[in-house]
Amino acid sequence: MANVLHTYRLISNILSYSSEDELLKHVLEHKSTDFDSLVKVGSAQLVLPAIYCRLKHKKLLNRLPEDLQFYLNEIACLNRNRNEAILKQSSELVKIFDAHNVNYCFLKGTALLVGNYFEDIAERMIGDIDIAVDKKQLNMVFELLQNNGYQATEQTFGSTFVEHKHLPRLKTTHYIAAVELHRKLFINYTFEGLSTSDILNTKTTHNGFCIPSSNTLFNHCILNFQKNDMGDIYKTLNFRCSYDIEVLKLKSLNLKNEKRNRYIQSYLKLHTLFFKTKFPGSGHISNWQKKYFFFLLKNNKLYKYRLKFLNRYNYVKILFSKLYLFFTKYEYRLNAWNDRHRIFSLLRKKFL
16 A cells, blocks of 8 residues: 555645646556555545546546546536535525525635636535524524524534534435534634624625635635644645645635734645645745654554544543533533433544
8 A cells, every 4th residue: 555645645736736747647657556545545535526527627537447437437426416406505595595684604615616616516525504694693594594494403412511613503305415504613713804703794795605705715724624623733634625725726816915823824834745836924844844744644554543643632632621511510410421321432432
């Protein structure tokens, strides 16, 4: 099996808009190229459809084994159909919002999709439809969607004691995606320009859809990975995030030349190790950081051990934050005891 570094370089060269296609062609044709590793990493990071679309655009699909071409085509077709359904669902949501004067803004992948950032809508894998809503209208919109066929998913008891960044997920049998109405973008983090009110005040409209400005999308994309997905702890690259910012850079010329905060800067330093695109304010990664990162990626066992250790470390941090509630609130202890079977099951999966 190829080391992770080789796979990362291959995926980044496929996704990049500034890579040398002739060199990529030779890499794909080389007998040592590990396509199993390409599929494994691409699947884990939700970029297989993007890999297919970029290879198709570069006219290099025929350099893949036939069975892999067929497999990637199937995944891309399924994702294209899903995204077409999400576009239709988003249009219906806009009709509901406009009829009730809702101040809203689509976020993340859905914003990129309805904003026509992609050459092929199959490129981006999207889970839920994330929407920022004016806090004064949040509960009203939650009830409004329930009156239009959506049902709130059941929450664990913890949501009673800790305010989540969005209301309970809303699912419906009429459409493909769940909807998350956001009161904020992060749980325990703030960033100038990324509060709900800031996003709503600076939003733009594209084909009737309200979406964030390109600079807001850029910052949110990186900080969502760094803070919500713990990227700042794992200190690694996320190809879906990297592809999003590559697309934003390609399609938008108004990214601000600003001094970026340390979480954005930290991610961009790793990003520029694999992508040639230069971003204002990204800074430069030190030589020892580069060597350390490449050393980890070259050693598969060490890389996996490190991720496993960080997963447990992160989970322990979360547990300690819950212990405060456990010892200070009787209601929390009572709910934890009643939900003990689910909690112990989660702990066994994480530590055994």
